[in-house]
Amino acid sequence: MSKSLIDIIFTSEKRKCALLLLKDGPLKMDSLLSSMETKRQALLPQLKVLTDNHLVYHHGDEYELTVIGEMIVDKISPLLNTVNVFDTDIDYWGSHDIDFIPPHLLERVYELGQGRVIKPSIADFYEVNTKIVETTMKSKSMRIISSFIHPDSFNKIEAFIASGVEITIIITRELYEKLRVENYDEFKLLLENEKIRILLYPDKIGFIAFTQNAYCNFFRLLSKEGLYDNMLLFFCNPEALEWGNEFFEFYLKDSTPIIEI
Known part of the structure; x- marks a missing residue:
């Protein structure tokens, strides 16, 4: 059984962080790695999950939100920031x-x-x-x-x-x-x-x-x-x-x- 989008986004800190970082526009892999302070081999599988579920697509080494990804991140960003306040x-x-x-x-x-x-x-x-x-x-x-x-x-x-x-x-x-x-x-x-x-x-x-x-x-x-x-x-x-x-x-x-x- 395939996972729900909620599970895909919230059960992985790396996936959630990558989506939020891409909210402001496309980023190359090196920028994602630097911002998230992680290694390529740890991040690549999570980006593949996001890509396979049509939240992210990439051109070579550059990643970007899909239209669906943008719509979802626009909604989850205020929620996560609200949680951050409390x-x-x-x-x-x-x-x-x-x-x-x-x-x-x-x-x-x-x-x-x-x-x-x-x-x-x-x-x-x-x-x-x-x-x-x-x-x-x-x-x-x-x-x-x-x-x-x-x-x-x-x-x-x-x-x-x-x-x-x-x-x-x-x-x-x-x-x-x-x-x-x-x-x-x-x-x-x-x-x-x-x-x-x-x-x-x-x-x-x-x-x-x-x-x-x-x-x-x-x-x-x-x-x-x-x-x-x-x-x-x-x-x-x-x-x-x-x-x-x-x-x-x-x-x-x-x-x-x-x-x-």
Whole structure:
């Protein structure tokens, strides 16, 4: 009995990798071998399987996807990239709420790519993450959506501004009321600073915070029980930044500038 195409594609890492490499166009055998870090005698039998099943054809030493191969790879590529995102830490993803992600961006969550989860030590629990600080200091702008204020946030924002970083912050109404009552002086200074734009989002956001600079997207998510654990999830690649831009704009369109307290 012949194997199904699903078996042909997914039961061999070499076959799957070869198909994905050919997605962007024809490649010679040497290029495939170099990209896959394998040897000719190991790859040739797998390429023959793909050829015999009409997913790949070749001209001499150059391999290319067939029309059927192109159609299939166009579908499996987002699937595999989506799996790659959640493979970052499936226990983290599975225990945290992601319902806040707009449907059109959830469908394209694969664009985030491979990320990382950082759990701060007890000593760093009340510090702004060093990855955020280091990358923001090298950026021209920083964008934040937040439902909480970090104890060290005001000091770090002053340092960012001193380095020439322009900041846009979207806050929830609950955070606005907290800042107005408990941090009036610091909040007033931020509103008066021309390097900072602060806006009010009218509804709950369903997550703790989102931060984006020129290098990375950073998320602090709520657990499925609605609890805060201070773990940081971040993605640092061009596609993730484009995704993050759309994410920020989704919340920005319904936010209004805060002019005075």
